[in-house]
Amino acid sequence: MSHVPRAAMPPILPDNTPPFAVDEPAIKPPVQPAPTGIARRATRLNEWMRRYSWAVAMTVAIVITVGGLIILESGRMRIASEYETALEAKGATTQLSMLAADIASLTADERGFALKADGAYQSHFRDATARVRRTLAWLDAYYRRIGDDTALASFAQIRAAADAAIAQGTARLTNPPSDAAARNRTLALPPDTSATLDAALALLRLNEEQRAQHALDASRADQRISTLCVAALCALNIVLFILLFRNLGIQLDKQARVQKALITQQEELDNLVFARTRQLEALAWHLQSVSENEKTELARELHDELGSILTASKMDVAWVRGKLKDSEPAMAEKLARALGNLDQGIALKRRIIEDMRPTVLANFGLVTALRSLVDEAAQRNGWSVEFDLPGEDMKLGEAVEIALFRVAQETLTNAAKYARASRIRVALTIDEANVSLSITDDGIGIRPQDLKRTQTHGLVGMRQRVSARGGRFEIERAAPRGTAISVSMPRERSADAPIAEPSA
Template sequence: MPEQPPATEPRRSLGRHWRGLLLGLGAALVSALLVSSHWQATASLGALRQLQLQAERTGRLDSLLIQLVDAESGVRGYLLSGERAYLEPYLNSLATLDYTLEDIRQDLAPTPEDQNALAQIRGLVVLKKRLLADAVNRGQLGPEGSADRAAEGRRYMNDLRKAVTEYKGRILARGQRSFDASIAHVEATRWVVAILAGGALVLLVLLFTMGQRQLRLRERIADLLRRENRWLDELVQERTAELSELASYLTRTRETEQARLARELHDELGALLTAARMDTAWLVRKLDPDALAPHRERFDRLLETLDQGISLKRRIIDDLQPPLLRELGLVVALRSLAEDFAERSGAELHLDLPEGDLPLSAEGALALYRIAQEALTNIRRHAGARTVTVALSCKDEAVQLRIEDDGTGFVPARVGRRHYGLAGMRHRMQMFSGVCEIDSRPGAGTRIRARLPLVVESASVS
């Protein structure tokens, strides 16, 4: 590669200097924007919390008045009717008034004004409770002094309402001042954010101008990049082949490990669950009916739980290593898998399977079964399909599996790299020189076609 003339070095150094300066300025502006936005959000949240706290405090004051009114109404009903059922609101209010007063005390600011207000409210509540208790103990209003007592009760209640109203007014005024301060902070922050955003826009224009200059520089090194890309392509192909071999090895290892886990679950966990169920059933039979009766429901629930555990164990084993595939072949296993899917999802199922089994090796049959399993799982979880078709055929020296649905569909090109299920389908076919095609559109369902050549598949297994 030819060397650059020495005269261009100062120009490059100057360009790097300005580029670094602009980037540093941009980072500072972005940081300032983030800090300002955080400050604005914090101020807004603080205002909202103050409003919420203010509403809770005034609500507790209102609750105090309501409890006293309920107590007074209950006592009045009792005195007029003589029935103790009317005292229930009074008794309930007595049980909650002290808690409400304690909540109000915790809300107080440590100022003499608020402390005096609480002392006044507490004293009026005590006087009101004493007056109501005296009326209940008498059992009636009494012919003497009833008017004076009624006037005294009204005076206590009016004083209490006045004290509560004044205290609520101070709370509301204090909250309004805090809210106004928060609004002022938010307004100031908004202007700061606007100024910073304008500076960021100017910086973007400068960066765009410098970017245009960089484009011309990139054209001068395009030849070097092309040569480098050719070398990288060869390296990528080599690494891709290695990764493909590794993925094939991992797939086979996973199937082997799943088979081992299935055997251990069947031998160990299955034996434990079966023994536990047999012992429980034996206890139910041997216990005296009178002794068993109080615990019958628990024993029945235990037996039901053990049955569910055995069924769950069987379903897990079937997912890890489908026994029908191993014992009866691919056609029977696909039929069972599809029917189980239809039963669990409620979708209408159309099966097009051959009568007899196909000339497939165990690995080839397992690959097609796993593709069908993954496809039906995706349909049940994501597609919301009403109709599903599962077809298997053998023609042109190849086995073809087709799965279609009328669900929501998707755009295959937009599927993220973390959707390993679809990639796993394709790789399972690539292991046997087969092809897995996925065709889908939003609102038009999904069609999956897997084609496994019999000759290549048999040679690969051999």
């Protein structure tokens, strides 16, 4: 044993030292300072705003719209209330004017009746009295509703004067004076009472007109405010929607770019998968070709080498047995058993060679090889067989024949293991362009979940073998039971050679 000098031996490294250590650079890159809490919060806020700005804008727009609607509704209610106030004030002014006219009519009726005792004056006086009382009742309810104490005090004076005038006129029209002096006193109305009543009515009318004008001015101001609010609301919503649609456009553009990048990446992945698939197909076909070649070489060596050895051994043992048959019966019996074992070995050798490289296929063709293969499988498993094969063998090409024979071999093996069938049908159809093979059994049938399994190497191998030759492989449950396998592939392929491995 040669010894390595100590100086040439590599240094022993500690357990935690990597086998290939790389020196660290002398100058390290500057360390970036860690972001502060405020910077992190600002970054998170900016990220949140970029992500949810459309939601914030939509929420703000909804809030502003609802708030604007509330403001507009309250303004509308104020305007309606102010218009109602103005209408009531105008109505009160009208009622005061009617009250003044009716009181003047009472005085006129009273004087006319004093000049001439006519019943028409009494009837007109009663109608005027009724109108005056209704007007006074309406005005009393109106002033009490609005709560104007000053106007209510003035109205109390007017009401007292009106009641006094009605009572005095009623008394005079009921008991008119008999002499001329009394009638003259009736015609003379105290000037201070009439002036006070007219002044009070004029003051109330003026107050109601001012009230109506104030209410109208307030309603116009509210209308202007409502108009400004609507304009501001519309402008703000327009700005928000512009920002929203701008952000939406940015998001759509970003999404389009991302989608385009995804499509490009998907195309690249598809191309890569296609290239890798072609490489795997080429590799599978190469492995199948290598396997078939190795089987051929092994079958040839078994036939030539092992076959000659077994045949020579059999001949020698038979010669020795013939010499010892009479003198040594026990040894002859042992040698006879050895000859039987040699015959079994020779038969096993032939069966192995036939499985590796069927001589029937090489010598007679696919039709005869299929018939022989199916007959042997039927004898071993007790099947009844139905053939639909061409009458004569046709040369299809070595690769095509091997592929179809291996598919039939694997199918019969699976049927013997799993199908529990009693009947097998084999059909082969050959035309100018394609060759089709169909094998059907009446067993339990393949399960749907087994069709999707990737661990079923037999099915995968058959499918790969057929697809490598540009063919189509199908397997399905037969009706009413059983499994049907069909293969179709071109009769000839360019140069009939293995598929070239595509460049990466």
